[in-house]
Amino acid sequence: MASEQLGLTESVSMALGGMIGGGIYAVLGVVTGITGPVTWVSFALAGVVAACAGYSYNALNDVDDDNQGGSVSFVQSFVGNSTLAGMAGWTLLFGYVGSMAMYAFAFGEFTVALEGVPDSVGAVPLRPVVSVAAVAGFVGLNLLGAQATGSAENVLVAAKVGVLVAFGLGGLVSVTTGASGATLSLGLSRITSFGPVVAAAVSFVAFQGWQLLFYDQESIENPVETIRTAVYVSIPVAVAIYALVALVTIALAPEALRSHPHTALADAAGAITAPFGLRGAGVLVISLSALFSTGSAINATLFSTGHFAKGMLSDDLLPDRIGDSQAEGIPTRTLLVLGGVTAAFAAIGSLGGITSFASVAFIVVFGAMSYLAFRERDRDRVNPLAPAVGLVGTAGFLPLLFWHLYTNQRHTFYVVVAISVLVVAVELLYFERDAIEEEVESVEPDIV
Secondary structure, three states, X not given: OOOOOEOHHHHHHHHHHHHHOOHHHHHHHHHHHHHHHHHHHHHHHHHHHHHHHHHHHHHHXXXXXXXXXXXXXXXXXXXOOHXXXXXXXXXXXXXXXXXXXXXXXXXXXHHHHOOOOOOEEOOEEHHHHHHHHHHHHHHHHHHOOOOOOHHHHHHHHHHHHHHHHHHHHHHHXXXXXXXXXOOOOOOHHHOOOOHHHHHHHXXXXXXXXXXXXXXXXXXXXXXXXXXXXHHHHHHHHHHHHHHHHHHHHHHHOHHHHHHOHHHHHHHHHHHHHHHHOOHHXXXXXXXXXXXXXXXHHHHHHHHHHHHHHHHHHHOOOOOHHHOOOOOOOOXXXXXXXXXXXXXXXXXXXXXXXXXXXXXXXXXXXXXXXXXXXHHOOOOOOOOOHHHHHHHHHHHHHHHHHHHHHXXXXXXXXXXXXXXXXXXXXXXXXHHOHHHHHHHHXXXXXXXX
């Protein structure tokens, strides 16, 4: 094995870091606002569908010996349609941009929530300014060529996961011993409602990140087996941590979830440490952890997305104006475009809108990969059950997500629909431009 190759530990760290890096801090408030005490069920449902999509990715990666490399490569290999492959790639790019905007939004929220930090300076709200500054800072770091090694990623993920596990276990002890005066509720009476399923659809973006492993298989030792194991380990661990954090936060900070849901974890951490006279320390630790986690998630996702975009440039699936595929590392223009669009989303969007848009993108792509795997069910190495569950799950999530937005967030619904239609229209105009040109040229003589 080459010394620079990643083993199983590093691969699990990358997959887990891609999900937990900022997901729980960004989506918890949105999800609890929909389904309350059964948020843990929503995370479990989303995790099951994500795991089935993970199986589909692994199955396609296993049977596609000549063209391993993720969603775009799978569409090219199993469908043979470059337009569909390009559209899958563009949809993923917008999903990653939405994820980064979601992390940047949460970064700004937790910054403003720190003691002594004002909500605005003059008449200018500080949250959007901080979010844009965070994106700009990490674009600058990537322009300098900064990147984490596999060993460093192990440390970073261990720190992030360690804080959340300590928070969850500390919260359980606080609740079960009566130290906080709170009670733990599983919300079993609401499990049979549509709420948990709708919330699972909204939270789906928190379970992306593991698929980035498929785009850099050359740097992973024994990639097919290593990635398969990393996916199957990381998703259940993420589900367990999300569910634990949700249960504790709902028990310890119900009022905070209603009044300022985006930073309710800090209030819950304060409740855990309050009996020891350390409320301020608890709030500070979880707030700094949120800043560290969301910040590193922006950086890691920007780095991976930049390389993904560069690969699409090499395959002529993106316009040359977006970057030079021959550049060393990530093309400068590519980073600037990704950073600019991300900053715009983070500055003017709502957290619910950004989360919903990103979830739509990943639901569509993960559903498509589940469909491709199900189509290959006659192969010995493909069991049709998991792809079928992934396909049915994503097919159910998509209309439920739009229904929820239409009935509860009408403005967000129109924004998400408009962006989705615009993205598809731009994709078709770009990838079918030659056919459109031919049609126009054939019509022009008749008009003349």
